[in-house]
Structures are given as C-alpha cells and as structure tokens.
Amino acid sequence: MIMKDKKQGLLIVISGPSGTGKGTLCLELLRRQKFVKVSVSCTTRAPRPGETEGISYFFRTREEFEHLIKNDQMLEWVEFCGNFYGTPRFAVQQLLEAGYDVVLEIDIQGAHQVKQHYPEGVFIFIAPPSVAVLSQRIHDRGTESEEIIRERLAKAIQEMNCLSEYDYLVVNDEILNGVDKLQSIIIAEKCRVKRNCPYFKGDIK
C-alpha cells in the first residue's frame, strides 16, 4: 500500500491558437518547476554552426525520419520548407521514465497528432479571454498586416472548435494566474486514480 515515489512523469501538451501566450506560460512553468522538462525535437534539416546533436535537435536523414514515422515513433511531425520537424517518442519516453514531466508546446494540428499516439497525455488548451483581447495582442506585436491579422483571428476562432479534444481549458487572462492553473493541473493529474492503479491493486493484501 506504499505509494511509489518514483513514478513515470506526465506528458503535458500545451496548445491553443497562435497569440494566446502559450509560449510565455510554458517558459514560466519551466522556470518554476524543476521536474518539468521540454523534449528535444527531431529534424531533417542540416545542423547549423554551434548546434549539437541531441541537445539542439536530433538530426536525422529524411529516410531515417520517415522510418520513425512509419514505426509510430513520432508523436507528431510536420513538413516545413522542405524539412521534417517532429517530436520523437524515444526522447519523450526517456524523460518520462526518469520521472520528469514533459511539456510539449505545439499547435492545434500537432496536439491532435499527439492525442492519436499518446492518449494518456494531459491535453491543455490555452485560450485568450476574448477575441477582442487576442486581436489587441496581435496588433500590439505590430509585425503583421491588417489582412494577416484578420486571417489569424479567423483561424483562432475556428481552432476554438477543437477544444472538445482537450482535458483542460486555461484562459490566459494573466500570466501568473495561468501558470498557477497549470501547476494545479499537474498536481491534480498525479492524484488521478487512473494514474495510481498499482496503489490499489498492489500490496495492501
């Protein structure tokens, strides 16, 4: 009946429309929680000067990458400017087994792929408090034309329809508040009965 201290970590998928501040949330979460790590991605693009295998990326040939996809070894992947980028299962699994929680900050399409390959993950949707706030945030960056902003807002609204695929909704109204919620979700998920099966099937007899 003794709780195992060294349990496998959680895969935490943080996604949501562009401009909702999910990147900032993740950075603050990583800063606060030393048991939360990001996993190293895999790519077919050539290493740039200063990049190190296994730290910057896992660099693979196109054939190797395709082999990983075929063997269900990529939790998610995308082709961008002629190169593949993705999250290899082995890198995530290694961290999880060492007891770390692994955070993936990815777009809606990526999260959808991870859900197919790793449904036991914790899927968190980051949303803006309102369309007006999201619009303001994108405007404030000052890097996009009005047309692009309109397109991004339309896409964000469309992406909200994917919410039902997620476990949690965190409305990112204020960064510290949002990270508090992420931390609570992680603690609560570790208490879920379904993640503690050995406890009641185990050594209480």
Place this chain on the structure above:
Amino acid sequence: MIMKDKKQGLLIVISGPSGTGKGTLCLELLRRQKFVKVSVSCTTRAPRPGETEGISYFFRTREEFEHLIKNDQMLEWVEFCGNFYGTPRFAVQQLLEAGYDVVLEIDIQGAHQVKQHYPEGVFIFIAPPSVAVLSQRIHDRGTESEEIIRERLAKAIQEMNCLSEYDYLVVNDEILNGVDKLQSIIIAEKCRVKRNCPYFKGDIK
C-alpha cells in the same frame, strides 16, 4: 467567448476509510478556502437544546424524510440508532448555484450513494500512506480495544477496493501536503473542458 465568472460550484466528495484523517483535511480546507462550504444535513431526530433549524440540521419527520428519499431528493442517507440522517439535494444545490463549492465528508457507503445521484461531483479518496501508519494512528487514539482495531483495519483494507469509483486519490501523509493537493484538484477541476462547455459553444461565432 468570455468566461463566466459566476459559475456553478463543484460538489466535492471526500471519503475514505476511517482513521485516514479526512475530517482534519476538510477542516483545514474550509479554513483556507472561503468559497468552500459544508452543506447542512437533514435528520429525523428531535432537535436538542440550542440547535437551530437550517443551521444545525434540517429537522424533518420520518414521513417527510422518506418522501425526500422517494423523490430522489437525498444525495445520500443512512439510518442510525432509529433515526435518518442524510444530505438533501436542495441544500447542496442552493450553495452550488450561489457559486460556492460544497464539500461532503462522508464514509464509503455515503460516497457510493452520492455517485449514483450526483455523478458530476468530484470524488476524492483519502488513503493512509500504509496500513502500518493507519494502525498506528488508531492505536494512538487509545480509545479502541485490540479486537476493534483489528476489525477496523480489515474494513479499511476492504474499503480500499472501492478506490476505482473515485476520481482522485490523496495519500494523507502530511496534513498541509494533503490540503495543497485538495486545493489543486479544485482548481484543476474548474479548468476541465467538460465543465466549461458554454465557453466553446458560446459567443465566439
């Protein structure tokens, strides 16, 4: 797309074997969280001097209590020493609709009943770190004979089999730690997508 601030509260059912310290956990939770309330129970026993209707208990006749049971108006109830005691749905619902979270600290049988009548509740099982610790805690109270202690331990071990009916397991190793977990579970549950349906079905179009 705006989050409603005034949402219905959560019904939080806290249960587990006797001696696991669930009462102390609940008291500390109530002390910390002003939005968590206990609901007033209903009973058929006569009021004692100083007891007030609607504050100490809702005092009802046996016929009235049976009518409540028949009409699915009791979330759980038990007969004890010839009197009925239970949790009336109306008292809980009133608090939930006012936006309070309602905590019910009840035994395994009571929690099982609540699950039938209010499955959308949050069911939290409080467990001791080990049988040895539970045994020690009951011994430390010094109020029970060895035979009674043996019976209570056997019952506690049997009750651990009910864990699968619950959403969360909180191992009560240390009181402050346990209450932190309860608070995290409440925050996380409020973020669950299934409890935020109006958000994505609502006013984003």
